[in-house]
Amino acid sequence: xxxxxxxxxxxxxxxxxxxxxxxxxxxxxxxxxxxxxxxxxxxxxxxxxxxxxxxxxxxxxxxxxxxxxxxxxxxxxxxxxxxxxxxxxxxxxxxxxxxxxxxxxxxxxxx
Amino acid sequence: xxxxxxxxxxxxxxxxxxxxxxxxxxxxxxxxxxxxxxxxxxxxxxxxxxxxxxxxxxxxxxxxxxxxxxxxxxxxxxxxxxxxxxxxxxxxxxxxxxxxxxxxxxxxxxxxx
Numbered sequence: 008x009x010x011x012x013x014x015x016x017x018x019x020x021x022x023x024x025x026x027x028x029x030x031x032x033x034x035x036x037x038x039x040x041x042x043x044x045x046x047x048x049x050x051x052x053x054x055x056x057x058x059x060x061x062x063x064x065x066x067x068x069x070x071x072x073x074x075x076x077x078x079x080x081x082x083x084x085x086x087x088x089x090x091x092x093x094x095x096x097x098x099x100x101x102x103x104x105x106x107x108x109x110x111x112x113x114x115x116x117x118x
Numbered sequence: 119x120x121x122x123x124x125x126x127x128x129x130x131x132x133x134x135x136x137x138x139x140x141x142x143x144x145x146x147x148x149x150x151x152x153x154x155x156x157x158x159x160x161x162x163x164x165x166x167x168x169x170x171x172x173x174x175x176x177x178x179x180x181x182x183x184x185x186x187x188x189x190x191x192x193x194x195x196x197x198x199x200x201x202x203x204x205x206x207x208x209x210x211x212x213x214x215x216x217x218x219x220x221x222x223x224x225x226x227x228x229x230x231x
Binding site for chain 2: 011013025040047048049050051052055087091095105106107108111
């Protein structure tokens with residue numbers, strides 16, 4: 008099993024603050040995806056990063072894939088209450104049909 | 119467009135009772151299908167995946183089983199539920215290889231008492 012650890016596990020910040028969420032593993036992944044999940048709903052894909060060192064931006068969200076493709080980060084600038092949710096990273100496993108999901112970071116943005 | 123349905127949305131079952139959760143996908147053919155379980159506020163644990171009718175791969179040994187009787191139907195079952203089976207069960211599909219984007223259903227909240 009390829010384990011993905013996310014940190015922090017919980018994060019509560021004020022609206023307007025910046026934050027970074029980390030996704031780390033000892034394994035190398037061919038690609039890595041980030042999802043956000045609202046309470047009581049299924050996760051929704053935000054972005055996929057494929058190349059080591061790749062940086063992708065989605066409005067106020069910046070995603071980076073580590074050079075060694077073992078880790079990734081998600082940085083949110085000027086967080087808003089709508090950013091509240093569970094953020095999950097998922098790495099492409101060795102098998103052809105597996106994504107390994109991280110442990111998740113629950114973000115709460117307080118108005 | 120493609121849609122994925124799960125039912126029921128919520129379920130409360132006594133320990134030892136059977137379980138059947140259903141997932142169906144519309145608008146695509148021969149999808150890869152997945153069952154995940156999620157503990158409260160945590161990441162997803164892959165339980166089963168299927169690349170075609172009657173083809174099931176199990177990731178975690180347990181008292182759950184899965185079946186795919188039709189191309190776009192995926193069923194999660196148990197003969198006797200345990201307290202530890204409580205959780206949020208998510209079905210997902212992808213076009214091809216499991217590393218493609220996965221599209222998740224709305225989930226089923228199962229509480230075993």
